[in-house]
Amino acid sequence: MEKLVRGVKAFQDEEFTEYRGLFQQLALVQTPETLFITCSDSRIDPSLITHSKPGDLFIMRNAGNIVPPYGTSGEGEGATIEYAVAALGVKDIVICGHSRCGAMGGLLHPEHLKSLPAVRAWLGHAESTRRIIQKHYSDLTPEQMLTACVEENVLVQLNHLRTHPEVAARLVTGEIRIHGWLYEIESGEVYAYEPKEAQFVPLADATLDPLVDRARQRRAPRHGGTEPLK
Numbered sequence: 001m002e003k004l005v006r007g008v009k010a011f012q013d014e015e016f017t018e019y020r021g022l023f024q025q026l027a028l029v030q031t032p033e034t035l036f037i038t039c040s041d042s043r044i045d046p047s048l049i050t051h052s053k054p055g056d057l058f059i060m061r062n063a064g065n066i067v068p069p070y071g072t073s074g075e076g077e078g079a080t081i082e083y084a085v086a087a088l089g090v091k092d093i094v095i096c097g098h099s100r101c102g103a104m105g106g107l108l109h110p111e112h113l114k115s116l117p118a119v120r121a122w123l124g125h126a127e128s129t130r131r132i133i134q135k136h137y138s139d140l141t142p143e144q145m146l147t148a149c150v151e152e153n154v155l156v157q158l159n160h161l162r163t164h165p166e167v168a169a170r171l172v173t174g175e176i177r178i179h180g181w182l183y184e185i186e187s188g189e190v191y192a193y194e195p196k197e198a199q200f201v202p203l204a205d206a207t208l209d210p211l212v213d214r215a216r217q218r219r220a221p222r223h224g225g226t227e228p229l230k
């Protein structure tokens, strides 16, 4: 704790002084362009790995970077997503998983969670991930299986994200883009899900294509209308 208190003093003397003007602007209004959803794991620092400044990222964190489907028990997550999209007008949502994720390890080994009932219940929102791994990746080594689990979970949670009405409504018109990322703790490398290749590729090689059905963006209503959706 003493380390934290010393850290606050150092922040006030150093960084706050450096960014004083920015903080005074941010005190009046925030206009983050990105909702960044990631794991609570202490080894990930979203602002550090994206070189972001205060005010750039609206961040939601929990064990396993999970997005409960709309209407289920995750009211806190639902409210955070709704606020970011409908009130703040973020343009991009990133779900970022990471290597060596303890939550994903627990998902693969629920027998280790007997004394952690709240964690076990929370990971119910990743049950589809567990089933995908069980059915399609059973021949992998434990380490490979964990990596596959982290990757598949990002895709499962992206699907859950689509169930949130404010997200769904904006995906149709391309007003918002959603992205699946992986952060590798040991190398600092970030990978992005590339829809065209159906796999994660280094972020620098990713096209950043929105994960939306582009045909839908241009679709005219079937019942006589000719204007594309706006």
Ligand SMILES: [Zn+2]
Pocket: 039, 040, 041, 063, 064, 065, 098, 100, 101, 102, 103, 104
């Ligand atoms: Zn994690």
